[in-house]
Amino acid sequence: MRYPESFEIAGRKLSPPLVLSPMAGVTDSPFRRVAKKCGGVGLIVTEFISVEGLTRGNLRSHEMMRYKPEERPIAIQIFGYDIERMRWGAEIAEEAAADFVDINCGCPAKKVVNGGGGSNLLRDLPQLKKILTEVKRAISIPMTVKIRAGWDDKTINCIEVAKLIEDCGGAMITLHGRTRVQGYKGWANWDLVREIKNNVSIPVSGSGDIVKPEEAMRRFEETGADAVHIGRGAISNPYIFRQTWEAMNGLPRYQPPPREMHELLLEFRDNLREHMPERGVIGRMKMLSAQFLKGVRDGAPIRTAVLRSNSVEDMEPLFEEYFALAEVHGIDAELQCARDESAELAECGA
Ligand SMILES: Cc1cc2nc3c(=O)[nH]c(=O)nc-3n(C[C@H](O)[C@H](O)[C@H](O)COP(=O)(O)O)c2cc1C
Numbered sequence: 001m002r003y004p005e006s007f008e009i010a011g012r013k014l015s016p017p018l019v020l021s022p023m024a025g026v027t028d029s030p031f032r033r034v035a036k037k038c039g040g041v042g043l044i045v046t047e048f049i050s051v052e053g054l055t056r057g058n059l060r061s062h063e064m065m066r067y068k069p070e071e072r073p074i075a076i077q078i079f080g081y082d083i084e085r086m087r088w089g090a091e092i093a094e095e096a097a098a099d100f101v102d103i104n105c106g107c108p109a110k111k112v113v114n115g116g117g118g119s120n121l122l123r124d125l126p127q128l129k130k131i132l133t134e135v136k137r138a139i140s141i142p143m144t145v146k147i148r149a150g151w152d153d154k155t156i157n158c159i160e161v162a163k164l165i166e167d168c169g170g171a172m173i174t175l176h177g178r179t180r181v182q183g184y185k186g187w188a189n190w191d192l193v194r195e196i197k198n199n200v201s202i203p204v205s206g207s208g209d210i211v212k213p214e215e216a217m218r219r220f221e222e223t224g225a226d227a228v229h230i231g232r233g234a235i236s237n238p239y240i241f242r243q244t245w246e247a248m249n250g251l252p253r254y255q256p257p258p259r260e261m262h263e264l265l266l267e268f269r270d271n272l273r274e275h276m277p278e279r280g281v282i283g284r285m286k287m288l289s290a291q292f293l294k295g296v297r298d299g300a301p302i303r304t305a306v307l308r309s310n311s312v313e314d315m316e317p318l319f320e321e322y323f324a325l326a327e328v329h330g331i332d333a334e335l336q337c338a339r340d341e342s343a344e345l346a347e348c349g350a
Pocket of ligand 1: 021022023024025026046047048077104106107146176207208209210229230231232233
């Protein structure tokens with residue numbers, strides 16, 4: 001099988017066809033820069049940003065739009081329900097020089113859905129149509145849309161929604177093949193990615209459960225997707241994009257030496273310190289460490305100690321200890337990439 005080398009959004013070529021999936025509380029600028037540095041990322045999507053916050057001058061929402069030049073190409077993802085505010089939010093994203101504006105129609109969190117946005121739009125197609133038409137009319141950069149399979153098992157409507165998105169001028173569709181009701185349980189249905197692909201002529205990307213390069217390759221083969229999104233798999237292994245790209249090209253897979261991984265973690269710390277107060281840095285370091293410090297024999301107690309630390313200074317000798325152990329025992333890539341459901345808890349602040 002020849003895997004795609006690139007994909008195109010409204011005529012703009014992006015390569016590799018591997019996308020860092022948006023994750024609230026995870027894919028902020030400090031993390032995105034680390035992921036991008038590891039290589040193989042063709043497109044980055046920000047965390048979802050509330051248009052209510054953006055259009056009411058909420059500082060944090062505006063902060064969330066900031067990115068460094070090395071993160072491009074970048075899609076800024078917005079969510080909301082109000083047509084005027086969605087248009088305005090998209091205009092703000094365009095002013096922030098985003099390459100694309102991505103509309104969130106997938107978030108399952110109660111507070112988002114109760115406000116009418118996220119996956120609620122999958123059961124309010126007249127409103128979705130108005131939002132997409134208005135956003136498309138207002139911006140000159142391409143509009144992309146990320147959806148779920150449907151609201152619940154009985155109302156799987158992603159094919160209909162995909163056609164609507166295409167009709168409204170959407171430039172790419174990403175499907176996370178779970179329903180809203182499903183949350184993160186079970187598995188994403190990738191057959192639906194293939195079905196959407198057969199029903200629209202704009203590019204289609206799939207999302208869900210990829211934690212190994214072989215899984216991404218299999219999804220390309222089975223669905224004919226133009227790209228794949230990788231989310232949680234990139235938290236425990238930000239090298240997954242590079243490794244997937246190498247595997248797609250029949251090249252040996254890069255395994256970073258422990259020293260490099262240690263440096264990456266410290267770089268993440270420095271990125272965070274530029275970006276937020278120390279209290280936030282501690283929380284984010286713990287979040288990443290819980291996923292990243294895996295796969296080393298006898299490493300679990302060190303990881304636990306990191307998670308109990310009160311300061312980043314307390315964590316640093318533990319990182320040294322962990323990576324020294326990794327030099328001795330090696331890192332088991334299988335274990336490092338093992339699925340971990342705990343990251344789901346942070347989803348969309350739910
Ligand atoms: C912590 C977390 C936060 C997420 N936040 C967003 C978000 O802001 N916008 C969005 O479209 N999807 C969000 N998602 C969904 C992911 O982008 C992705 O579609 C989903 O996790 C399935 O892919 P994965 O198995 O590769 O993680 C989030 C997922 C997680 C786990």
